Amino acid sequence: MDSLTLDSKTWLLVLTGAGVSAESGVPTFRGMGGLWEDQPVEAVASPEGFRKDPSLVWRFYSERRKGAAAVHPNPGHEAFVAWERHLGDRFLLATQNVDGLHTRAGSQRVVEMHGNLFKTRCSGCERPPFDDATVYPVGAVPACDACGKRLRPHIVWFGEYLDPADLERIETFALQGATSGRLVFLAAGTSGAVFPAAGIVDRVRRAGGETWLVNLDPAENSSRFEHRVVGRSGEVLPGLAKLV
Ligand SMILES: NC(=O)c1ccc[n+]([C@@H]2O[C@H](COP(=O)([O-])OP(=O)(O)OC[C@H]3O[C@@H](n4cnc5c(N)ncnc54)[C@H](O)[C@@H]3O)[C@@H](O)[C@H]2O)c1
Ligand SMILES: [Zn+2]
Structure with missing residues (x-):
């Protein structure tokens, strides 16, 4: 398996989907059969x-x-916390999940693109x-x-818009990473079918960034990623990165 080196030049943008919470026992959209x-x-x-x-x-x-x-965060959520501790402001986690498990695990730089179950x-x-x-x-x-x-x-429901401020935060991070360091994008547990999240991989490639996918089944946009790891996020992520 390839390993992902996180060094002092790395700017890491992570995108997560329902698959990352599956091992915590939260059903994925497909798991519910729609x-x-x-x-x-x-x-x-x-x-x-x-x-x-x-x-x-x-x-x-x-x-x-x-x-x-x-439910409780799983080792996949915990891996992101360790990476963020290593990278600090050169880390950003965008999630399509609304379950709040990333912040409960301890992630701090989080963009909840689709909202939060525990907010009204x-x-x-x-x-x-x-x-x-x-x-x-x-x-x-x-x-x-x-x-x-x-x-x-x-x-954020079907047919509704994402908060432009959230998209801007992701865009600004990617641009900053691409211009001042080595930009890496890693998507995990997402079917790659829901836009605009599914388009981030192409945005990062245009900016010259490196792209990784960790998913159990092939995602709809799998072919857009340079590095692909097939498996469960809770099993793959804790051993994937080399922190240097
Ligand atoms: N936990 C949540 O908050 C939650 C749960 C269900 C749906 N949703 C919402 O529904 C939409 C669904 O889109 P999506 O792409 O996030 O989810 P999805 O259900 O469409 O796809 C989940 C993907 O994760 C993969 N997967 C399943 N178990 C995995 C594991 N253990 N490790 C790695 N990958 C695994 C599957 O192969 C699949 O490709 C999103 O908009 C999201 O907001 C959120
Ligand atoms: Zn009111």
Whole structure:
């Protein structure tokens, strides 16, 4: 197996997907078969679904909160913490996961591109998203203290845009890495099907960066990566990097 050298010139951008949390017991999107209680996931993860049945959406996210609160980070999450300790500001972790396991493991420079299960925001006013681990009772739809409108999970749903500030942070990091050092991009546990995350590999290659993929099954964009390691992230990542 190739090894990934992390030296004093390296700027490492990591992208993670649901696969990295699979060994903690969080089902991947594919693991769920794209369905929840026989309904397409879109019914509980889109603005249309929320308009149609907000209590169903809150039941789904309340269950996911319960599930995510009961699991623990695995050795894959822990490997990123060790790499960040070694690289400091030359490390950035972009994740599509909403389970909060990277920060619970101790990662600090994290961009949660798709939001966070343990945050809630208002669907009506500009009040900033707030921490919320509440598991709401079946049938409940919480309302905003400030304006009375419905609260919603702080999650990027199908058909919604990512926060431009998050994308800019990733872009700025990649540019800085490419111009002042050796830029490396590593994606792990992601099917490479959801954009814009799936396009980061090409962005990094255009900037002259090195690219790595650690995934259990072939990702849709596998061929775009120079180095590919097939396996479980919790088994592969802890032994992959050489910290020098
Ligand atoms: N944990 C979470 O927060 C979570 C879970 C499910 C879905 N989602 C959301 O659903 C979307 C799904 O996209 P995605 O690409 O992240 O996930 P995905 O479910 O589409 O793909 C997961 C990928 O991980 C791989 N994989 C499975 N187990 C693995 C392991 N142990 N080690 C390494 N790779 C493994 C699979 O081969 C697959 O290619 C995302 O937008 C995400 O926000 C998040
Ligand atoms: Zn409000």
